[in-house]
Amino acid sequence: MEKGKMGPVLLLDPLVKDQDISGIVIVDKDIVEAWSKKFVDWYIHIILVHTEFPEEAVASQWLDDVEGRPILVSRLSEQELLEVSDLEHHDVKRLIPLGKIELDRKGHIESVKSIMLGRTPLHEQVVLSRFANFVEAYVHGRRYLEKGHVWDAYTSVLTALKEWACLTVVEHGEHDQVGLWEQVKHLSPGVFKLYEELATSNETVLQRVELVLLACEFSITTKLNSCAAPLLRILRESKQGVSLEQLYEREELQIIRKQLPMLMEKLTRSHYVIKTTEPSSDPHYPEALYSIYHWNEERKAVHG
Template sequence: MEDLVRPIYQERASHRNTLGILMIEKKLNNSAIADTFDLVLFVIVKDAEQPVFIKHYVSNEQKAALYVVDEKKLNEWILLGSNRKVIDWVLNGKVLFDRNEYVHALRKRLLEFPQEIRQLKMGIEFAKLIRRYTDGKVFFETKQLLDAYNHIVHALHHLARLAVIEQGFYPEVTVWNQVKQIDPQIYKLYEELIESEETLDKRLELLFLASEFLIHSRIASGTAHLLKVLGEKKEAWTIGEITEHPDLKVYSIDIVIMLEYLVERNVLLIEEVPTKGQGIYHRYYVVKKN
């Protein structure tokens, strides 16, 4: 199959814009890694009109996919975890072309996983975790059990990824294999949710209680990035200033519910500033001093 796609990657390698080309072949025990294709060519470019360009090929009943991704989109995927296959592709793909050792340096950066990037990724996962957990609990309390189940499953996935990042690793596509080794307690919760013979109502009740403890125990790691930004820049923040801050935009809308969670836990304090309207106050967020 590599012989068949050789003209494709040789043509791409001739472009000055191309930074690196990797080849990912389907694994016998995990075809999902290659998106069910027999082979994936992953081309990283400096910039492009389309952040992501995809082509599909077929030859002798074998399928191949070409992904051309610009550097900005690749870094976004890595930071936000919005395309987790890419981590596997970059770390484990066969390097076919590497301009000025770009791929080598990228792999080194991923493996070193700098503390500032790790904190940010933990913050993003923590915010998503709080969103899913909070919404799921509301559904549970209003007896919308299937919706509650859906949210707690997603919450556990975010908790699992947070636990993996805490230990200095990037969450893989098969994140539960990682968590089984890294944090058996979270893995056991997931098992109990999907395998227990208890009624759904009872399973959810136990899961929400156990999850609340595990979430609370990760407040420090999950909020380190947010509190660092808020604590260093100024004393009190409006919600608009927080959501528009360039270092915090990656949290997206999840940051709103994360802030409320931290207020309830007395990690953030509320400062009321009078408006022109009688009895109406602006709500400012302040990091509690230790």
Template sequence: MEDLFRPLYQERTSQLNTLGVLVVEKNEQNKAFTENFDSILLIIVKEVEGAVFTKHYVDQNNETASMYIVADQQLKEWLLLGTNRKVIEWLYHGRIIFDRNEFVHNLKTEIREFPFYGRKIKMTIEFAKLIKRYADGKAFFNDAHYLDAYNHVLHSLHHLARLAIIENGYYPELTVWNQVRHIEPEIYKLYEELLTSDEDLQKRLELLFLASDFLIHSRTEKGAGHLLFLMKQKEWWSINDLLNHDEVAHYAVDLVTLIEYLLERKLVRSVSIQTKGHGIFHRYYQVCKEI
């Protein structure tokens, strides 16, 4: 397979647009890791037509390979948002066969050491998703839609697990529950009981809501830390200004639910500003001075 790859990546390493090339070999214990291909060739470039360019190959021995050409900006966005964890795993575990100016080495270091600011924004992204899923799960539960509630609560536990992993200074892997079992066994136990308990679904959900409230509430200041830090930079914010802020854009889809939750937790307060209409006020938001 190496002989098949060589002409593919050698052609590209001579191009200044190419920043790095990695090879990922099939894992016999987990063939899905390489999408059932024998090998993955990951090529990182400055620019590519579209976010990702993909080609599939097979050699005379019927060994298969998949080549991915990814723009570095797209890769960095995935690293921040965690929206394509498989490619991030390839980057982390892949063998470097070309590295211009240590670009790939520095990316691997960033994943391993997880710089503080990267953790801060990533925690708020996960926390915002967690609050949205959890709130929707409770609403469905209160309306006796237990299967829909179960679906949302299960997703909220995934976000809680990822939040705990990031909080402890690690990058969430594909095998999140294997990680969290060692880092935060209390969260793993909640997940296990939701899936395997002999109680009926309604009772399982009731117990989970009771047990997980504290785990979520105790993480609020850290989980929402990026938003709270940003909001302290101005006396008050309109919801539109927050939604259109470059960094908040990463979790804007869940922002309104997050703001309402922070109001409830008294970490943010609303400020009423008179409009031109009598008796109608603009609603602005500011961080409570106590925090």
């Protein structure tokens, strides 16, 4: 954390004109103290959202205004902002509903504020985010194992189990605590047992990894319908099919943007969707094809 001296009163104009900054929120000391019933060390808290976090920037910086009052400047990347699983615990993001939005080029801040104020289904969004992280770690573990990298697969399945544990906690309407595994031991003994087996079993590392991957695969298949509900809803309502690029544009899917290709592949393999290809309309790649995903109306009848 850096501290500096700010001579003139901080002006928003230079920040607003900076195209690398997509959002600005100003939070007042009095509002926060009235809400939290706790004292804070700053007079004004300025939250800056960057399209990408600058390498030279620091996450937090202390400045003084002309009257010597402390100003805290915090920086987030858009990716950090859109991660909803930590909204209630993140020291900066939890203040967003209390602040005044001075700039929101892409609407991301208003979306997060709406979630935190309960105007959108926060629980469903958090579940989707946790589920995507779970699937991603599982897929990495599977791919490592297929290439014969057993210890890398072990690391990935350990991550998958942690994400599964966090997902379990969210599904029970709770927040993950410092003692996560003690919490999960009571909520889902089966998940805890897998963690225990992976860490302490007398089986070979390969056998332990294979066991956990098998359990993860079954859990993911079972949970797809409920945990991926926002994505499935979009696919079900897209009568003409939808491309990956169109899914990228959906506001409610921004939190799983980087996992979308992987999730769509999983949905295709699980017969939730049928993938077709169409010629590209891009003049630079006239011979290229792009994928269109269609909701499989027959799945329920065929797969139950």
